[in-house]
Amino acid sequence: MSFREEHELHKRRFGRNLGVALVLVSFIVIVFGLTVVKVTRGDYEPENASIQRGQ
Amino acid sequence: MSDASINTQAKAAHGDAEFGDYFALLKPRVMSLVVFTAAVGLLAAPGSVHPFVAFCAILFIAVGGGASGALNMWYDADIDRVMARTKKRPIPAGTVSEGEAFAIGIALSGFSVVMLGLAANWVAAALLAFTIFFYVVIYTMWLKRWTPQNIVIGGAAGAFPPMIGWAVVTGGISIESLLMFTLTFMWTPPHFWALCLFMKSDYKDAGVPMLHVTHGRRVTRNHILVYTLLLAVVAIGMAFTGVGGPIYLTTALILNGLFVAGAISIWRRDEEVSEADGYKREKAFFALSLLYLFLHFGAILAEATLAPYGYGGW
Missing domain, CATH: 1.20.120 (Four Helix Bundle (Hemerythrin (Met), subunit A))
Structure with a gap:
């Protein structure tokens, strides 16, 4: 037995919260993905790092 | 007062807009044109970028375009309430408040420009920032209510996305x-x-x-x-x-x-x-x-x- 009546307002809030959650999760995935791409391509490596590795 | 108007006012008073109402602020149909032309500019440019960076760049350009749409709806709420074509937009319909639209527009503008700068380069980010400025300040706030040539000069805002896509790859114009x-x-x-x-x-x-x-x-x-x-x-x-x-x-x-x-x-x-x-x-x-x-x-x-x-x- 439910103590709280499900109102249309709750459905609307749930949809909005779910949307915000998906946006935030997508943002995390994007930042993580960009970090992986940038780091593996060596965008943030110091210029002398490659020289040191070559020695 | 009709039941419908009581309902929409109640929604606005409680700030209980649906997610789709906030999304509608970003003018999805305009965004689709922005995405397409920016993608063509990016793909036609000499050189290449990582596919994930390209995807993110297009996304941030789209978000920037959407943000300027939200700021346009915030500033033009008085016009939208009068015109039959725009009466159903989130602000005149009462589902989203003007303050919310302004906050979303400003936040997404800053977010999209900074993220495009970090993901691609700062020339592309500067072009996106200028596009948002041009659409909101030059077109919406100034030209639209002042001159019948509004659509001619204001059209520049919608023309920038392929240039931004091009700049994502080349870093220039x-x-x-x-x-x-x-x-x-x-x-x-x-x-x-x-x-x-x-x-x-x-x-x-x-x-x-x-x-x-x-x-x-x-x-x-x-x-x-x-x-x-x-x-x-x-x-x-x-x-x-x-x-x-x-x-x-x-x-x-x-x-x-x-x-x-x-x-x-x-x-x-x-x-x-x-x-x-x-x-x-x-x-x-x-x-x-x-x-x-x-x-x-x-x-x-x-x-x-x-x-x-x-x-x-x-």
């Missing part, structure tokens, strides 16, 4: 990206004025000085023809640049032939003739204008895609 900008810039006036001719809009009540309201429909028909002829020169000229080729030239010749013929047909008609057939030619011209821009950018994309296989370009 070139003649090809400027021509892609000019193509959309010159296309906007005839496209929009054709819509104005057959849409019984209420710009006059809203106090927006559109050309057909201030100077009449005859002058609007003349303007459509002049801008279409200038557009044809730009569109066909682009075929002989780095982004052009036989596919683009063929597409441009056919489409511009049809577009100029349509503009001449509109120019030769008067209101009586147009009203008699329910603005058939004007509606056909407007529908062709949508196809026109899509196919021109599609041809640029085809040239860029086929070039590595020896088919695209000259």
Whole structure:
């Protein structure tokens, strides 16, 4: 037995919260993905790092 | 007061808009044009970027375009409440408050510019920031309520995305990206004025000085023809640049032939003739204008895609 009546307002809030959650999760995935791409391509490596590795 | 209005006011008072209402603030249909033209600019540019960076760059450009749409809806809420076409937008409908729209617009503007700068480069980010500034401040706040040439100059805001896409790859501006900008810039006036001719809009009540309201429909028909002829020169000229080729030239010749013929047909008609057939030619011209821009950018994309296989370009 439910103590709280499900109102249309709750459905609307749930949809909005779910949307915000998906946006935030997508943002995390994007930042993580960009970090992986940038780091593996060596965008943030110091210029002398490659020289040191070559020695 | 109707039940519907009580309901929408109740929603606004409680700030319980649905997620879709916030998404509608970003003008999704305009965003689709932004995404397409920016993607073509990015793919046609010489050089390459990582596919994930390209995806993120297009996403941030789209978010930036959406943010400027939200700020436009915030500033133009008074106009939107008057006009039948815009009455159902989230702010006039009462689902989203003006303050919320402003906050979302500002937050997403800053977010999209910074993220594009970090993901791609700061030239692309600066162009995106300028696009948002141009659309919100120059067009929405200044030109729209001041001059009947509002759509001509304001059209620049919608023309920047291919330039931004190009800058994501090259980190700069070139003649090809400027021509892609000019193509959309010159296309906007005839496209929009054709819509104005057959849409019984209420710009006059809203106090927006559109050309057909201030100077009449005859002058609007003349303007459509002049801008279409200038557009044809730009569109066909682009075929002989780095982004052009036989596919683009063929597409441009056919489409511009049809577009100029349509503009001449509109120019030769008067209101009586147009009203008699329910603005058939004007509606056909407007529908062709949508196809026109899509196919021109599609041809640029085809040239860029086929070039590595020896088919695209000259």
